[in-house]
Amino acid sequence: MADVRDAGTPDDEVELAIEGALRPTSLAEFVGQQKVRGQLQLLLDAARIQQRSPDHILLSGPPGLGKTTLAMIVAHESGRPLRLSSGPAIQHAGDLAALLSSLTPGEVLFIDEIHRMARSAEEMLYLAMEDFRIDIMVGKGAGATSIPLDLAPFTLVGATTRAGLLPNPLRDRFGFTAHLEYYEPEELERVVSRSASMLDVGLPGTARSEIARRSRGTPRIANRLLRRVRDYLVVNGPSTGTDEGHADVRTVGAALDLYDVDAIGLDRLDRAVLDALVRRFRGGxxxxxxLAVAVGEEPETIESVVEPYLVRIGFMGRTPRGRVATPEAYDHLGAPHPDGMLRFSRGS
Structure with missing residues (x-):
């Protein structure tokens, strides 16, 4: 669902600016995650009163819930510069050493997918987080020596979708850890309302509810669907009987149906997995x-992208013998329940 215009055009620059503008810049603007927002506000207020850098922060949770946005807010509300990096980009201890040694005093370092850092870099990070120091090895073999290098005080904000993969010594060095939860439909409606006003898209309450209902509890998806509705309006607005820039619930439904997003947020791959599970494997x-071979995808994609949502809404179950379909999955596909279906029901 990416834009198909040539990269580098002025319109592309406008789109990138809009994407950045949709991110809230303060905790007061941030929608949802009320408990985490309150905890972060206390952490930042205490650091400001004591005139020190905030403690290191670990944010965990599914993709698209606002971990990167919260890191930007931490830097903004602390009045500190922000440095962005990611775990896959730090594959050697030297990569991390170069990054840490270039930080300015008080800078906020954000490492996305921190669980994917190289193990040697993780071990170097222990000392850096605790004592703001790293040891640089010079030479090889018996003549190798360790030279300590002092670092400027900094705040590390780590984000992960797989908190269980972080080693305990690293997790214990974060002064504050928070887990972000999926959003309720009412919260997503507020996200859509805010973004729609910034994109100059008129949406009545029913249209906002329709987008929220198909957004899988995730603000990133809600904003993406809203932009696809906006694109649909630009091309087809007059023919739908609505004013340009304004969408009713039928227009929203038509736009999202065009992009294969159904009434509860399932996309083409989700339905392909469910269809294979129900019709080809008789419910598992x-x-x-x-299952991955049957739909032509990698197992990692099914496990990390498709399965979490299907399990959360009660369409799929995980058992020691494999994945099974629930009665709700059969109902959604309009397929008849096989004999013995109740043993796969949610909560059994």
Missing amino acids: PVGLST
């Missing part, structure tokens, strides 16, 4: 690798 149980 079936192994992840077999």
Whole structure:
């Protein structure tokens, strides 16, 4: 669902500016995650009163819930510069050493997908977080020596979708850890309302509810769907009987149906997985690798992208023998329940 215009045009620059503008810049503007917002506000207020850098922060949770945005807010509300990096980009201890040694005093360092850092870099980070110092090895073999290098005080904000993969010594060095939860539909409506006003898209309450309902509890998806509705309006607005820049619930439904997003947020791949599980494997149980081959995707994609949402809404279950479909999945596909279906029901 990416834009198809040539990169580098002025319109592309406008789109990038709009994407950045949709991110809230303060905790007061941030929608949802009320408990985490309150905890972060206390952390930042205490640091400001004591005139020190905030403690290191670990944010965990599914993609698209606002971890990067919260890191930007931490830097903005602290009045500190922000440095962005990611775990996959730090594959050697030297990569991390170069990054840490270039930080200015008080700078906020954000590392996305921190669980994917190289193990050697993780071990270097222990000392850097605790004592603001790293040890640089010079030479090789018996003649190698360790030279300590002092670092400017900094605040590390780590983000991860797989908190269980972080080693305990690293997790314990964060002064504050928070887990972000999926959003309720009412919260997503507020996200859509705010973004729609910034994109100059008129949406009545029913249209906002329709987008929120198809957004899988995720603000990033809500904003993406809103932009696709805006694109649909630009091309087809007059023919739908609505004013340009204004969408009713039928227009929203038509736009999202065009992009294969159904009434509860399932996309083409979600439905392909459900269809294979229900019709080809008779509701399971079936192994992840077999299911992935049946839909032509990698097992990692099924496990990390498709499965979490299907399990959360009660359409799929995970058992020791493999994945199984629930009665709700059969109902959604309009397929008849097989004998013995109740044993796969949610909560059984």
